[in-house]
Amino acid sequence: xxxxxxxxxxxxxxxxxxxxxxxxxxxxxxxxxxxxxxxxxxxxxxxxxxxxxxxxxxxxxxxxxxxxxxxxxxxxxxxxxxxxxxxxxxxxxxxxxxxxxxxxxxxxxxxxxxxxxxxxxxxxxxxxxxxxxxxxxxxxxxxxxxxxxxxxxxxxxxxxxxxxxxxxxxxxxxxxxxxxxxxxxxxxxxxxxxxxxxxxxxxxxxxxxxxxxxxxxxxxxxxxxxxxxxxxxxxxxxxxxxxxxxxxxxxxxxxxxxxxxxxxxxxxxxxxxxxxxxxxxxxxxxxxxxxxxxxxxxxxxxxxxxxxxxxxxxxxxxxxxxxxxxxxxxxxxxxxxxxxxxxxxxxxxxxxxxxxxxxxxxxxxxxxxxxxxxxxxxxxxxxxxxxxxxxxxxxxxxxxxxxxxxxxxxxxxxxxxxxxxxxxxxxxxxxxxxxxxxxxxxxxxxxxxxxxxxxxxxxxxxxxxxxxxxxxxxxxxxxxxxxxxxxxxxxxxxxxxxxxxxxxxxxxxxxxxxxxxxxxxxxxxxxxxxxxxxxxxxxxxxxxxxxxxxxxxxxxxxxxxxxxxxxxxxxxxxxxxxxxxxxxxxxxxxxxxxxxxxxxxxxxxxxxxxxxxxxxxxxxxxxxxxxxxxxxxxxxxxxxxxxxxxxxxxxxxxxxxxxxxxxxxxxxxxxxxxxxxxxxxxxxxxxxxxxxxxxxxxxxxxxxxxxxxxxxxxxxxxxxxxxxxxxxxxxxxxxxxxxxxxxxxxxxxxxxxxxxxxxxxxxxxxxxxxxxxxxxxxxxxxxxxxxxxxxxxxxxxxxxxxxxxxxxxxxxxxxxxxxxxxxxxxxxxxxxxxxxxxxxxxxxxxxxxxxxxxxxxxxxxxxxxxxxxxxxxxxxxxxxxxxxxxxxxxxxxxxxxxxxxxxxxxxxxxxxxxxxxx
Numbered sequence: 001x002x003x004x005x006x007x008x009x010x011x012x013x014x015x016x017x018x019x020x021x022x023x024x025x026x027x028x029x030x031x032x033x034x035x036x037x038x039x040x041x042x043x044x045x046x047x048x049x050x051x052x053x054x055x056x057x058x059x060x061x062x063x064x065x066x067x068x069x070x071x072x073x074x075x076x077x078x079x080x081x082x083x084x085x086x087x088x089x090x091x092x093x094x095x096x097x098x099x100x101x102x103x104x105x106x107x108x109x110x111x112x113x114x115x116x117x118x119x120x121x122x123x124x125x126x127x128x129x130x131x132x133x134x135x136x137x138x139x140x141x142x143x144x145x146x147x148x149x150x151x152x153x154x155x156x157x158x159x160x161x162x163x164x165x166x167x168x169x170x171x172x173x174x175x176x177x178x179x180x181x182x183x184x185x186x187x188x189x190x191x192x193x194x195x196x197x198x199x200x201x202x203x204x205x206x207x208x209x210x211x212x213x214x215x216x217x218x219x220x221x222x223x224x225x226x227x228x229x230x231x232x233x234x235x236x237x238x239x240x241x242x243x244x245x246x247x248x249x250x251x252x253x254x255x256x257x258x259x260x261x262x263x264x265x266x267x268x269x270x271x272x273x274x275x276x277x278x279x280x281x282x283x284x285x286x287x288x289x290x291x292x293x294x295x296x297x298x299x300x301x302x303x304x305x306x307x308x309x310x311x312x313x314x315x316x317x318x319x320x321x322x323x324x325x326x327x328x329x330x331x332x333x334x335x336x337x338x339x340x341x342x343x344x345x346x347x348x349x350x351x352x353x354x355x356x357x358x359x360x361x362x363x364x365x366x367x368x369x370x371x372x373x374x375x376x377x378x379x380x381x382x383x384x385x386x387x388x389x390x391x392x393x394x395x396x397x398x399x400x401x402x403x404x405x406x407x408x409x410x411x412x413x414x415x416x417x418x419x420x421x422x423x424x425x426x427x428x429x430x431x432x433x434x435x436x437x438x439x440x441x442x443x444x445x446x447x448x449x450x451x452x453x454x455x456x457x458x459x460x461x462x463x464x465x466x467x468x469x470x471x472x473x474x475x476x477x478x479x480x481x482x483x484x485x486x487x488x489x490x491x492x493x494x495x496x497x498x499x500x501x502x503x504x505x506x507x508x509x510x511x512x513x514x515x516x517x518x519x520x521x522x523x524x525x526x527x528x529x530x531x532x533x534x535x536x537x538x539x540x541x542x543x544x545x546x547x548x549x550x551x552x553x554x555x556x557x558x559x560x561x562x563x564x565x566x567x568x569x570x571x572x573x574x575x576x577x578x579x580x581x582x583x584x585x586x587x588x589x590x591x592x593x594x595x596x597x598x599x600x601x602x603x604x605x606x607x608x609x610x611x612x613x614x615x616x617x618x619x620x621x622x623x624x625x626x627x628x629x630x631x632x633x634x635x636x637x638x639x640x641x642x643x644x645x646x647x648x649x650x651x652x653x654x655x656x657x658x659x660x661x662x663x664x665x666x667x668x669x670x671x672x673x674x675x676x677x678x679x680x681x682x683x684x685x686x687x688x689x690x691x692x693x694x695x696x697x698x699x700x701x702x703x704x705x706x707x708x709x710x711x712x713x714x715x716x717x718x719x720x721x722x723x724x725x726x727x728x729x730x731x732x733x734x735x736x737x738x739x740x741x742x743x744x745x746x747x748x749x750x751x752x753x754x755x756x757x758x759x760x761x762x763x764x765x766x767x768x769x770x771x772x773x774x775x776x777x778x779x780x781x782x783x784x785x786x787x788x789x790x791x792x793x794x795x796x797x798x799x800x801x802x803x804x805x806x807x808x809x810x811x812x813x814x815x816x817x818x819x820x821x822x823x824x825x826x827x828x829x830x831x832x833x834x835x836x837x838x839x840x841x842x843x844x845x846x847x848x849x850x851x852x853x854x855x856x857x858x859x860x861x862x863x864x865x866x867x868x869x870x871x872x873x874x875x876x877x878x879x880x881x882x883x884x885x886x887x888x889x890x891x892x893x894x895x896x897x898x899x900x901x902x903x904x905x906x907x908x909x910x911x912x913x914x915x916x917x918x
Contacts, residue, residue, distance in 0.1 A: 018118070029118070070107040071119040071130060075137065077101055079162075080150045082141025083401055084386075090405040091435045091456050092372065101142075103134070124166045139169035144409035146401040151393060157424055161398060164416060172408035176476045182407050183467055183477070185216035187485045188248045190464040195493050196243070200261045202443055208241030209437035211369045212463050213410040214335075217432070218249050220411045221333070221365065221418055226291035228422050230331045232318055235297045236311035237335030238304050239278065240369055240436075242297075245335075250295050251283045254493055256507070258500035278302070280511035280693055298655070299511055299693040301684035304340035308350050309648045310685065313655025314512075315361045320595075320638070321660060328422060332364040338431075339374025341366075341391065342383035349648030351394050354427050358599050358640025359652055363421040365414075366392065366429045370404075371436035376449040392429040404434030407467045435460070510694040512659060519661055519696060522754045524729040524834050530783055533747035535588045537780040543587035544571040544580075547626045554617045554624070563612060564626075575773040578766065579610045581739035584779060585746035586613075586637065587630050589664055594750050595635040596627070597660075599642050599653055600668035600702075607670050607704065610767040613639045635663075646677030650701075654685050657699040657755075664750050665699050672703030672717020672761060673890065679721075686757045687725035698755035700746070705735070705761035706807040707858040707902060709895040716859055716890035717761045719832070723868035726833040733833040735761040735806040735865075737788065740774035741830055744784040763807050771810060786831035787839040789846075799823040800852040801844060802909055803879070805832065805865060808858045815906050824910065825850070832865050835872045844875065855879040856909050858902060862886040882909045 022029045084097040099105045103112070113131040120128030123136055141147060147170075149161045164170075174182070189212035196205050208214060222233060237245065246252040260279075280299035286292055298314060300307035311332050319327035334350075341347050353359035368389055374382050382388075389399045398420060400413045410432060417428040435457050439446040447454045461469075468482045510516065548568035550556055556564075567583065570576050576584070586596045601607070604614035615624045627637040642649045650667050657665035669675045675682070689695040705717030722733050736742045742760075749758050766772040802824060804812060809828050816824055827843055829836070844853065855876060857864040861883040869876045882905050892898045907914045 067108065067112065067115070068117055068119050071117045071133065072122065074101075074103065074106040074108065075119060075122055075133070076150075077106060078137040078141045082137065083146030083148050083399075085142050086146035086401060086403075087142070087144055088146055088401045088403045088433045089372075090403055090433065091453065091460055103130070124163075136169055139171055140165050141170075143171070144403040144406040145170060145413050148387075148393070148399040148401075152396045152398065157398075160423065161420070164419070170412075172412040174408060174411075179408070179471055179474075179476050182216045182220075182411055183464070183471060183482070184485060185219050185248065186212055186407055186464040186467055187482065188489055189213075189215035189244050190462050191486050191489045192244050192247060192254075192493070195490055196261070197442070199258075199497065203261060204441040204443065205243055205261075206239040206241070206441060207438060208244045208369070209462065210371055210457070211241060211404050211432055211434035211436075212244075213404045213407045213434070214241055214367070214369060214432060215244060215248050216407055217367070217410045217414040217430075218245065218333075221414045222249070222285075222293065222295070223287050223289065224415050224418050225331050225422070226287040226293050227289050228418070229326070229329055230293070230422075231323070231329045232294040233296065233331050233333060234311050234315045234318065235295075235333040235335065236300060236307035237297070237369075238300060238307070238337055238340065239302070240337060240371070241335075246279075246281055246297065250281050250297055251285060252281050254496040255500040255503075256509075258497050259503060259506045262500065278692070279508065280695075281509070282512050282514070296512060298658075299689070299695065301680075303680045303684055304337060305344040305346045305350075306651060306680055306684060308334045308336075309346060309651025309681075310655035310658065312350065312353065312359065312361055312364065313652035313657075314659040315364075315655075316359065316652070317656040317659035317663070319361065320597075320636070327362045328425060330361070331421070332361050334364055334366050336366060336368045336388075337374070338368050338370035338372060338379065338388040339377065339382045341368055342385060342388040343374065346647050346651070347391050348394065349643070349645040351391055351397075351427070352643055352645070353648060353652065354395050354397075356640075356643060358638070358642060359649075362425040364427050365417050365421055366397075366427060367414075368429070368431045370431055370433045372433070373436060373446075373450065373453075375440045376444075376446070378450065387431060389429045389431045392427065395427060397427040397429055399429040399431060401431040401433060404432045405463050405466050407463055434463075508694060515659060516661060516696060518753075519755060520753050521690075521694075521696065522729065526754065527729055527732070527756065527834055528786075528836070531748045531751050533744040533751055533783055534781050535584075535747070535779070537776055539588070539591070540584055540776065540780055541571065543584060543591065543630055544568055546629055547583050547587060550615060550624060550626070554622070555619055556615060557618050560612065560615055564615065570773075571776060574775050574777075576739050576776065576779060577768070577773055578739050578742065578763065579606075579612075581743040581774070581779075582611060582746070583613070583627070585743045586627055586664070589747060589750050590627060590634045590637055591630050593633070593635050593662075595638070595660065595663040596666075597638040597653070597656060597663050598666040598668065599638075599640045599649060600666075601642055601644060601670040601674075603668045604639055604641050607668075608764055608767055613637075646674055647681060650675070650678035650681045651685070654681060654697060654699050657697050658695060661696070661698055661755050662750075664746065666702060667699065668702040668762075669704065669717070671714050672705040673713060673715075675701065675703055676718060676721070682722070682725065687727075687730055690730060690756075696755040697757055698749060700749060700758045700760065702760050702762045704764050706764050706766070707891060707898065708765050709898040709902075710891075711893045711898075712889040712891050716863060718863070718890070719761055719859075719865055720863045720867065722759045723832060723865060726868070729756070729834070731757040731759060731833065732831065733759045733761075734831050736830055737763075737766075737772075737806055737809050737828050738774050738778075739772065740778035740782050741785055741788070743774075743779050744782055748784050761806055766807050766810065769810060771813070784830075786829075786836035787843065788828040788830055789843055790825040790827055793822055793825050795825075795847050796849055797823055798825045798847040798850050800854060801825050801827060801847050801850045802854040802856050802882075803827050803829055803840070803869075804856045805829050808856060811858070811902070811906060812856060812909060815910060819910060821910065829865075832868065833872075835869070837873055840873060841875065852912065853879050854882050854909055856882040856905070858884070858905060859890065860884040860887040863890060880912060 026034055114129050116127050116129055118127055120126055120133050152158050193207045193209050243257055247254050278300055280297055282296045284294055298307050298311050311334055315330050315332040318330045323329040372379050392399050402410050402413045413430055417430055420428045471477045550564055570580055605612050653665055653667040703717035707715045812826055855869055866881055884901050
């Protein structure tokens with residue numbers, strides 16, 4: 001048996017250290033311990049914790065030794081459960097938990113309180129009475145801060161935390177000047193809200209009242225982080241407290257906020273704007289220590305927690321761009337609500353990204369503005385977990401629960417969190433327990449649903465006045481100090497209010513404007529203009545050679561070797577497939593200095609095994625990225641298999657593209673319709689951000705789409721949903737049918753002087769279709785074609801024009817060849833939005849003898865692009881629609897039934913008497 005087997009794991013280290021001390025110097029340990037070690041045979045026997053003899057040993061553990069172990073257990077009890085017995089709730093009685101930390105629950109009695117125990121060494125107290133040990137533990141674990149960390153599995157992190165907590169008993173130690181500064185920031189938070197409350201009565205502002213200590217906490221975080229080398233901050237938060245944060249932390253002029261409250265129109269005609277508590281902001285600040293820092297608060301929708309994923313993407317883009325040597329210099333901060341962090345599944349996705357190669361940001365500080373209620377829902381109805389922050393334990397992140405009324409404790413906890421993040425590059429959570437002074441918004445009546453709580457809140461002092469009273473009692477401030485602070489601050493606000501009323505229109509400053517100085521905002525006309533995407537054959541040949549040759553000194557799977565070598569063969573034979581379109585698009589952009597980032601499920605090889613951008617060495621799984629070997633001065637190629645997430649990953653990549661407009665940022669769905677898991681990102685950011693927030697974004701979404709009889713979830717990319725979101729000039733939606741068009745499309749996305757989201761419906765079966773190839777010349781000298789006319793028929797012979805998109809073209813082409821028809825023109829509409837109306841009309845005019853115009857799609861009539869064509873093209877109202885019947889599901893599960901329906905549509909395209917569209 002192990003010689004320490006009578007101890008549990010938490011006690012073993014302490015016992016072993018004590019025994020080692022005894023071996024070196026027996027006189028240095030307590031007599032009772034000395035007697036115990038002298039009488040203990042460490043050969044094979046062991047004692048039970050209750051002192052009973054095991055395996056024939058005749059020596060009992062001395063009573064005092066048993067008590068030492070009980071004290072160690074008590075210490076562990078505080079470390080593990082002390083957070084359950086804190087003074088962290090300012091307006092409610094705490095829930096009762098059992099067992100408590102009463103000493104009787106640890107085999108100790110009141111008569112032991114004055115006994116001196118060596119276990120005090122564990123806490124850095126040395127030998128101490130039980131009473132001193134308990135007092136010390138109460139101050140550390142059960143005062144205004146509760147700490148959860150004992151589930152962490154890295155001893156060095158636990159030891160660091162315990163050492164940190166032992167300093168001054170985990171109690172704040174601020175100088176008089178520091179205390180006055182905390183009071184100043186607290187006054188700004190309180191006074192700002194009360195000013196708005198009197199000037200804009202009844203208007204929604206989602207006030208911070210009840211959690212005003214967030215403002216001095218954020219200020220201390222930014223100041224402290226700057227002193228530790230942080231250069232940029234990226235923050236995301238929902239609406240509660242946002243206006244105060246913008247003004248008092250990020251430096252947005254109160255004048256601008258007042259203009260937004262007045263509801264003035266915007267200075268820019270093509271900009272629709274958003275409510276004031278959704279807008280983003282970027283500023284540069286000089287800290288009190290003289291450090292230049294960049295502050296960003298991302299715009300957010302009302303969909304709570306959505307912005308968290310965007311913030312992480314922005315932070316990662318900044319880290320990759322300027323801080324790759326020390327990514328910790330960019331610090332993401334995500335502010336949550338208590339109901340949202342526990343209720344929204346996106347948070348779990350976000351937490352799971354925290355340590356993944358493609359998404360980690362060297363630690364995020366998560367702050368929960370916990371007002372113990374969600375709209376009108378009590379916290380007991382909002383979660384099953386003990387705490388709203390329990391999701392943080394997924395990654396074994398430490399959690400600090402803090403009483404928001406104790407301003408010094410809040411700042412102290414924030415600095416603790418900062419130090420942990422900077423030391424271990426990991427997430428940390430702060431649960432800021434306060435209350436919400438008013439209803440969900442300032443027009444609600446909260447007493448309808450929480451009468452008892454709001455009776456208590458109505459009598460409760462605000463955190464500033466509580467703190468001022470404390471400082472007055474300490475002699476740090478005099479009686480009139482706070483009144484002077486408040487008057488000075490509100491006088492400034494009055495001046496800003498007067499200034500705002502002299503301005504007719506609201507000016508909205510774009511988020512991260514400095515990153516976008518080289519890009520222009522454009523409308524639809526500019527989006528339709530051709531862009532030069534040509535690239536010489538010689539340079540294409542050079543890139544092909546690089547991506548066709550694996551290192552000679554490493555062993556690869558034979559099939560992979562052949563696949564990589566086939567790239568050169570395709571180039572030599574002048575037949576480039578879809579994979580080559582991608583590789584050469586990426587390679588040429590990289591050579592021109594752009595970066596490329598691709599993420600999504602299985603993107604490294606591609607869901608359909610066509611890409612193989614990452615090649616694994618067979619015996620070591622070393623990763624080879626040939627696209628990073630194009631040239632010495634090329635851009636960086638990043639590609640990452642994502643976690644099984646759509647919402648979080650799309651949000652992350654959208655944020656990445658927002659912060660890095662010179663990176664081709666691509667998210668690929670495993671199957672096109674899986675993007676519906678990210679629908680909130682599509683609705684709130686991708687389709688609407690430019691209108692709401694002046695935000696351009698070049699995110700590319702690749703959505704495998706096509707009916708190959710694989711059932712409802714593996715056929716449709718749900719193009720109808722994207723097309724319904726299209727308006728004016730907000731994005732591109734494309735369904736390419738040739739490798740050359742895909743190549744030029746990807747290059748065009750970066751060569752343009754503007755950025756728009758690009759939705760691409762990509763093929764599955766066409767990845768290896770013998771007809772889906774393009775020539776080298778089409779790559780080198782071609783350009784993106786919004787519409788591809790039929791060059792294989794004579795215009796005067798054509799009786800029927802068929803407009804079609806994507807993969808369905810090849811199905812119709814096969815049927816036309818089978819029927820030997822030369823009176824039907826198959827015209828491919830490659831760009832669905834903005835719809836190339838002029839090209840379509842010119843094509844119709846070209847075929848003068850055609851009296852039958854068809855819109856053909858493989859999707860059901862209520863899906864696909866049909867309704868979109870009807871909406872955007874008047875002529876389409878007279879088109880003959882060849883589609884599947886309307887269905888609730890995109891496709892049939894039976895391959896036989898699916899094939900039958902598919903053939904019915906094809907038959908109807910070529911023979912209008914076979915109308916089966918009942």
